[in-house]
Amino acid sequence: MTPARKRRLTMVVLLVAGVGLAAALMAKAFQENMNLYYEPHQVTAGEAPVDHDFRLGGMVVDGSVRREEGSLTVQFDLTDYTDTVTVNYTGILPDLFREGQGIITRGRLNQSGSFIADEVLAKHDENYMPPEVAESLKKAGKLPDGEAQ
Amino acid sequence: MNWFMRWFHRFGSPVWFYRIAGKWLPWLSGLFLLLFIPGLYWGLFVAPTDYQQGESFRIMYVHVPAAWMSMFIYVAMAVCAAIALIWRMKLADVVLICSAPVGASFTFLALITGSLWGKPMWGTYWVWDARLTSELILLFLYLGIMALYNAFEEKRTASRAVAILTLVGVVNIPIIHYSVVWWNTLHQGASVSKMDAPSIHVDMLIPLILLGLAFQVFYVLVLFLRVRAELLDRELNTGWVRQLALEHDDD
Amino acid sequence: MNSPASAFFAQLRRDLLVAFRNRSEALNPLMFFVLVTLLFPLGVGPSANLLQTIAPGVLWVAALLAALLSLDSLFRSDYEDGTLVQLVLSPQPLGLLVVARVFAHWLMSAVPLLLLSPLLAVSLNMTPRAIPVLMLTLLLGTPVFSVIGAIGVALTVGLRRSGMLLALLVIPLYIPVLIFGAGAVDAAASGLPVTGQLYILAALLVLSLTLAPVAIAAALRMSVSQ
Numbered sequence: 001m002t003p004a005r006k007r008r009l010t011m012v013v014l015l016v017a018g019v020g021l022a023a024a025l026m027a028k029a030f031q032e033n034m035n036l037y038y039e040p041h042q043v044t045a046g047e048a049p050v051d052h053d054f055r056l057g058g059m060v061v062d063g064s065v066r067r068e069e070g071s072l073t074v075q076f077d078l079t080d081y082t083d084t085v086t087v088n089y090t091g092i093l094p095d096l097f098r099e100g101q102g103i104i105t106r107g108r109l110n111q112s113g114s115f116i117a118d119e120v121l122a123k124h125d126e127n128y129m130p131p132e133v134a135e136s137l138k139k140a141g142k143l144p145d146g147e148a149q
Numbered sequence: 150m151n152w153f154m155r156w157f158h159r160f161g162s163p164v165w166f167y168r169i170a171g172k173w174l175p176w177l178s179g180l181f182l183l184l185f186i187p188g189l190y191w192g193l194f195v196a197p198t199d200y201q202q203g204e205s206f207r208i209m210y211v212h213v214p215a216a217w218m219s220m221f222i223y224v225a226m227a228v229c230a231a232i233a234l235i236w237r238m239k240l241a242d243v244v245l246i247c248s249a250p251v252g253a254s255f256t257f258l259a260l261i262t263g264s265l266w267g268k269p270m271w272g273t274y275w276v277w278d279a280r281l282t283s284e285l286i287l288l289f290l291y292l293g294i295m296a297l298y299n300a301f302e303e304k305r306t307a308s309r310a311v312a313i314l315t316l317v318g319v320v321n322i323p324i325i326h327y328s329v330v331w332w333n334t335l336h337q338g339a340s341v342s343k344m345d346a347p348s349i350h351v352d353m354l355i356p357l358i359l360l361g362l363a364f365q366v367f368y369v370l371v372l373f374l375r376v377r378a379e380l381l382d383r384e385l386n387t388g389w390v391r392q393l394a395l396e397h398d399d400d
Numbered sequence: 401m402n403s404p405a406s407a408f409f410a411q412l413r414r415d416l417l418v419a420f421r422n423r424s425e426a427l428n429p430l431m432f433f434v435l436v437t438l439l440f441p442l443g444v445g446p447s448a449n450l451l452q453t454i455a456p457g458v459l460w461v462a463a464l465l466a467a468l469l470s471l472d473s474l475f476r477s478d479y480e481d482g483t484l485v486q487l488v489l490s491p492q493p494l495g496l497l498v499v500a501r502v503f504a505h506w507l508m509s510a511v512p513l514l515l516l517s518p519l520l521a522v523s524l525n526m527t528p529r530a531i532p533v534l535m536l537t538l539l540l541g542t543p544v545f546s547v548i549g550a551i552g553v554a555l556t557v558g559l560r561r562s563g564m565l566l567a568l569l570v571i572p573l574y575i576p577v578l579i580f581g582a583g584a585v586d587a588a589a590s591g592l593p594v595t596g597q598l599y600i601l602a603a604l605l606v607l608s609l610t611l612a613p614v615a616i617a618a619a620l621r622m623s624v625s626q
Contacts, residue, residue: 025606026599300565313618324604
């Protein structure tokens with residue numbers, strides 16, 4: 001092999017090896033559990049930090065939303081179908097916040113074990129359809145609102 | 150391969166491209182109107198209202214095609230960059246740099262319509278949504294390409310610099326997009342984001358496809374106009390431009 | 401003919417020596433890093449809770465800006481005195497020599513910043529368990545800043561005023577590193593596992609070390625040939 005060819009071959013081998021290694025590391029990263037938030041059962045088990053803000057995610061329990069008269073304070077329960085945590089939040093809830101919907105809150109625990117949220121986030125789903133279709137889907141029990149179960 | 154290489158070289162010839170693009174322009178304009186007007190009418194008046202978002206979802210018919218184009222044009226530019234760097238084809242350089250402002254405009258349009266859509270949906274004009282954020286970064290990639298091109302005085306050097314930057318960008322776009330999506334799920338409700346493809350009713354889909362095609366044709370149309378102008382500018386001192394000028398003098 | 405490996409080390413040795421002779425210049429990114437971090441408590445107020453929340457982001461943004469500002473010295477003086485032409489004309493692979501140059505630059509500009517980061521983290525009231533993660537992510541992330549930044553510098557080194565343009569070109573490409581770096585520190589601060597983010601940062605480092613030298617070499621050839 002001429003030196004030029006040899007060098008080009010080495011370069012190609014290095015490139016392939018580098019990209020391959022990067023892909024392997026990426027694959028490894030996806031196997032890791034990249035938790036983005038705590039679930040209620042972790043909170044009740046005492047795994048969540050007490051001295052630091054964290055994110056708490058779960059479903060809003062049906063019929064648990066209580067609004068305080070004359071203020072923006074809201075209280076509701078979040079569940080992961082194992083355990084339930086009570087959340088207190090003062091502020092305007094997002095339009096798409098509703099009972100039975102999955103949400104994420106950010107804040108920290110107080111002494112009595114309920115969660116004081118600074119922020120409540122909900123997302124609109126990615127379905128576009130006319131109301132009649134939504135209605136019939138709901139009858140069939142397939143409306144994507146309950147998808148996060 | 151022989152016929153392909155011959156076609157490839159002819160395609161790279163500025164004279165040939167200038168003439169062919171000129172002939173295509175009226176046809177492209179007609180096709181654009183044929184797709185755009187029915188698509189817009191169907192989207193804005195015929196398609197049913199959305200079950201959750203009401204009438205405001207109709208902004209999708211401008212927003213989504215614009216977002217598609219913003220990505221498509223960048224990929225087209227990256228293909229041009231590769232051709233320009235490997236085969237030193239002049240026309241690829243021109244197409245690359247002429248596409249950048251069109252792509253930037255579509256990205257800007259997608260951002261504006263996205264934030265207008267955000268107002269009724271999220272209650273605010275700007276949300277750090279993953280796709281909006283990615284679009285914003287994409288806009289800066291386009292602006293960077295344009296700024297780099299304008300920073301050089303000599304057009305050949307500028308074209309090479311821009312081609313390298315475009316290729317670096319296209320490797321990064323998927324990484325940027327993925328990281329923004331991850332960052333966004335970190336900050337937003339991850340449990341409710343749907344993993345499977347978004348579903349859309351067929352009556353709402355047809356105008357979307359029509360408008361998507363219309364935007365595509367519009368891009369080619371504007372690109373041809375820009376490339377013709379740029380070619381005349383770059384080849385100012387060549388025989389074919391002089392001849393063209395003489396032909397027009399006779400009119 | 402010398403082997404590529406010995407050329408690499410000769411280049412590295414030469415660059416470190418030059419950098420060491422100008423060591424006062426090498427301290428500038430560090431001072432900048434400290435000053436930018438200092439601005440945040442002054443700007444948003446000394447509330448310990450607030451500072452604790454924003455600390456990962458602040459430190460990472462400050463490190464990013466310091467890396468960006470230190471880039472200018474990467475090829476500038478070599479371009480002006482003609483050394484860069486010698487580098488491009490050398491029979492050794494340009495990509496390899498460039499990696500040596502960037503590595504030397506990283507050692508002089510980013511490593512001091514990395515070593516000082518725990519001090520600043522404490523001053524921002526960062527949770528102690530997040531500090532090792534902060535250092536580890538900076539160790540994985542700042543080389544990516546240097547390597548990607550080198551592409552931008554190589555593209556713009558022939559231009560007279562390139563500072564702002566460089567920022568416009570390079571910052572969008574820095575975003576993934578910032579997101580995963582700051583995200584890992586943030587997760588560590590709230591006690592969540594961070595191995596996933598660390599793997600991704602390592603993947604970004606390997607990928608940029610593999611692909612960027614090709615782009616840097618092409619850009620340098622373009623810059624010296626104009």
